[in-house]
Amino acid sequence: MIQKPANARFEVAIVGLGYVGIPLAVGFAEAGCRTLGFDVDDLRIQELQSGDSPLITVSDDRIAPLIEKGLLTFTGDKRLLFESEAIIICVPTPLRTHLDPDIAFIVAAGEEIGPSLRPGMLVALESSTYPGTTREDLRKVLEEKSGLRAGIDFALAFSPEREDPGNEKSVLKEMPKVVGGLTPACLERAVELYSRAVRKVVPVSSCDAAEAVKLTENIFRFINIALVNELKRIYTPMGIDIWEVIDAAKTKPFGFMPFYPGAGVGGHCIPIDPYYLTWKAREFNLDTKFIELAGQINRSMPYYVVTQVVGALNAQGLAIHGCKILMMGVAYKPDIPDDRESPAYEVMDILREKGALVNYYDPFVPEIGPHGAPQHWMGLRSIEWNPEELSRYSVAVVCTPHHNVDYSELAAHVPLIIDACNIVPKDRKAKVIPA
Ligand SMILES: NC(=O)c1ccc[n+]([C@@H]2O[C@H](COP(=O)([O-])OP(=O)(O)OC[C@H]3O[C@@H](n4cnc5c(N)ncnc54)[C@H](O)[C@@H]3O)[C@@H](O)[C@H]2O)c1
Numbered sequence: 125m126i127q128k129p130a131n132a133r134f135e136v137a138i139v140g141l142g143y144v145g146i147p148l149a150v151g152f153a154e155a156g157c158r159t160l161g162f163d164v165d166d167l168r169i170q171e172l173q174s175g176d177s178p179l180i181t182v183s184d185d186r187i188a189p190l191i192e193k194g195l196l197t198f199t200g201d202k203r204l205l206f207e208s209e210a211i212i213i214c215v216p217t218p219l220r221t222h223l224d225p226d227i228a229f230i231v232a233a234g235e236e237i238g239p240s241l242r243p244g245m246l247v248a249l250e251s252s253t254y255p256g257t258t259r260e261d262l263r264k265v266l267e268e269k270s271g272l273r274a275g276i277d278f279a280l281a282f283s284p285e286r287e288d289p290g291n292e293k294s295v296l297k298e299m300p301k302v303v304g305g306l307t308p309a310c311l312e313r314a315v316e317l318y319s320r321a322v323r324k325v326v327p328v329s330s331c332d333a334a335e336a337v338k339l340t341e342n343i344f345r346f347i348n349i350a351l352v353n354e355l356k357r358i359y360t361p362m363g364i365d366i367w368e369v370i371d372a373a374k375t376k377p378f379g380f381m382p383f384y385p386g387a388g389v390g391g392h393c394i395p396i397d398p399y400y401l402t403w404k405a406r407e408f409n410l411d412t413k414f415i416e417l418a419g420q421i422n423r424s425m426p427y428y429v430v431t432q433v434v435g436a437l438n439a440q441g442l443a444i445h446g447c448k449i450l451m452m453g454v455a456y457k458p459d460i461p462d463d464r465e466s467p468a469y470e471v472m473d474i475l476r477e478k479g480a481l482v483n484y485y486d487p488f489v490p491e492i493g494p495h496g497a498p499q500h501w502m503g504l505r506s507i508e509w510n511p512e513e514l515s516r517y518s519v520a521v522v523c524t525p526h527h528n529v530d531y532s533e534l535a536a537h538v539p540l541i542i543d544a545c546n547i548v549p550k551d552r553k554a555k556v557i558p559a
Contacts, residue, residue, distance in 0.1 A: 126279045126309050128209050129244040134160040134197070136317065137208035139233050141168055141198070143392070143462065144250060144285045145214035146182050151296025153196040154186070155321035160208055161198045164236075172198040180461065180488075181289055206240040210248065210317050213237070213262075214285065216392065217251045223399045225254055227261055234262050238269020246279040246313045248303075249331075252338045252397045254404035258282040258331035259306060275307040281314035282331040284338030290460040300324040304334030342397040343415060348383040349394070350418035353425050356385040360558060367546040387523040387544040387559070388425040388467025390456025395422070395465045425544075426470035432559035433475065433519060433542050440540070442518070445479030450507065450517040450538065453524025454486045454497070461488040463496030468523040472501065475521075483507055483517075487528055511537050521559070522548060 137160040138149040149161040163169055171178055175188035190196035197204075205211055215229035230251055237247060247266060249258045258281070263274045274280040283303045288294035301322040305311025311327055318325045328334050356366040366385055374382040389395045398419065402412040434444050456466040463469070463486075472482050484492075485507050492504045507513050514537035522531070525545035535541060535552030544559045 126246075126276075126313055127244050128246075128313075129242055132209035133207040134158050134204075135209050135320070136160070137162055137205050137211045139163075139205070139211060139213045139237065140215035140229075140251075141165075141172060142214065142216070143179065143181075143289055144287050145212075146172070146177065146179055147287055147296060148212065148214060148250070148285070149196060150182055150186055150190065152321045153190040155297065156195065157320055158194070159190075159196050160204060161196065162202060162205060163198075163200065166200050169198050169200040179289075202236045203240065205237055206242065208245070210246040210313075211237055211240075212248045212250055212283075214250045217253050217396070217400070218392075219396050219399055223402070225400045225403050227253060227257060230257065230262060231265055234265035235269055238266050241266060241270035241272055241278055243272060243277045246281065246310070246317060248281040248283050248314055248317070250283055250285045252284065252342070252393060252400070253335055254339070254400040255332040255335040256404065257335060258304075263306065275310055279310040279313040280306040280331070281310050282334040283314065283318060284334060284341075286341075289462060290457065296321055297323055300326050302326045302328055302334050302337045304328045304331045306331055339397055339401045342393050343401065345383070346389060346394050346398045346422065347414055347418040348381070349385070349389055350421040352383045352385045353388075354421050356558075357428060365558070384546075385544075386425065386467070387429045387471055389422045390464065390466040390468075391462060392464045426467050426474060429471050429521060429523070429542060429544050429559045430474045430478070432557055433521060434478070436540055436542060436555070436557045437519065443479075444475070447480045447519060448517045449475055449480045449482050450514070450520045451475075451482060451484040452486075452520050452522040452529070452534065453526055454484050454492065455488050455524050455526070456496075458525050459488070459527055463489050463492070466496055466524075469497050469501060471521060471523060473498065485509060485529075486524065487526060514538055 135157040136152050138145045139162050141161050141163040149159050153159040177184050177187055213233045215233045218226050220226050272278050286299050301318045303314045305314050315325050359366050370382050373380050398415045402415050405412050451472050454463045454466055454468040475482050490506050492501045517538050519540045520538040522543045522545050525547040531548045535554040541548050541554050541556045542559045543556055548556045550556050
């Protein structure tokens with residue numbers, strides 16, 4: 125048993141207030157836990173302190189009342205972490221240029237937390253990462269910076285995040301939470317903490333197993349998306365509509381789960397997490413063949429979409445060079461503003477390399493910011509949605525099927541549409557080509 129520190133001002137502190145950290149902090153506070161949110165981004169802290177949510181999935185009216193009740197406090201002062209009973213880390217885990225894991229944010233968070241650690245605290249990592257990160261890398265930095273021993277003086281655990289941005293049903297309380305501890309005593313503390321805010325906690329035998337759960341969930345998605353992307357490329361020349369096939373197949377009440385094709389995979393999880401395992405497997409002299417193959421297929425999808433554009437233009441005796449092309453959607457999935465790793469940017473890059481004049485429309489991304497897109501697209505603004513503006517384009521390429529977009533109107537004004545998402549009605553004036 126690792127005794128909790130007495131009289132802690134906060135029951136839990138969340139380090140890293142992004143897509144994962146904000147809903148987690150709000151979820152704990154809504155469950156009645158005195159919660160501290162900490163981030164190194166001062167602007168984000170100011171925004172949250174004034175009750176403004178940067179996420180469309182967490183409305184302002186959930187934050188302000190919690191602040192008023194004293195259940196939720198935001199700070200940029202890491203010394204306040206000292207006053208918490210438990211600390212949960214939700215910082216980014218990107219890839220380096222050559223697809224190697226970059227756990228620098230986790231190490232930096234450990235360096236920040238270390239000096240504030242006191243006996244009895246619990247530290248839980250939620251960032252998606254390879255097995256061994258909590259037990260080896262995070263533990264090392266925490267022990268070095270605090271002089272305390274993990275599993276003896278403080279508890280250490282990993283719990284994967286299952287945030288599903290854009291899905292209103294994805295609330296902390298209802299999402300089963302997998303938890304692994306460094307020791308049984310660490311697990312006990314972590315289960316107790318999460319049980320305050322989550323209905324169902326699922327303990328596993330170790331931090332490594334909990335880390336592997338997250339990677340397994342995302343690798344499953346990554347590979348199945350690659351499979352339907354490949355099937356689309358096989359069925360389309362046969363004159364078979366992949367979406368019709370999937371819709372019919374999913375009526376099977378067992379043994380089939382629908383995944384949908386698209387222009388590739390995006391976001392901060394699916395295109396990244398599988399390579400965390402690939403990297404770790406190399407340490408054991410093992411290959412991750414399925415992951416590599418799925419990666420090849422998913423990464424080739426933007427090229428496939430462009431091939432469809434070139435083919436459709438060619439069929440009309442037109443060239444891509446100089447063609448005005450409108451990208452419909454740059455967010456990586458529908459109805460959210462997150463454009464990190466979005467395959468739409470890859471499509472835009474290839475189109476531009478071929479001489480096309482590319483612009484975009486996305487009601488969720490009014491201007492391309494610094495976090496998602498390659499530098500050269502930064503600052504570009506979404507076009508206005510009106511007939512005059514739409515009519516300037518010869519081709520539209522639909523990469524993100526936002527539900528608040530009027531695709532009939534698009535088809536009334538743009539003559540050729542390459543639809544990677546099966547969302548544009550086919551009975552309109554425009555020629556609609558699946559991609
Ligand atoms: N976005 C998702 O849907 C999702 C879902 C499941 C898991 N995850 C995982 O959760 C983790 C976080 O992802 P995210 O999407 O919330 O990232 P994000 O970029 O939206 O937010 C991360 C936040 O951490 C802050 N930060 C960075 N370094 C810090 C430090 N040293 N101390 C304090 N704050 C720091 C950043 O300023 C930022 O506000 C990643 O490992 C990701 O793979 C994300």
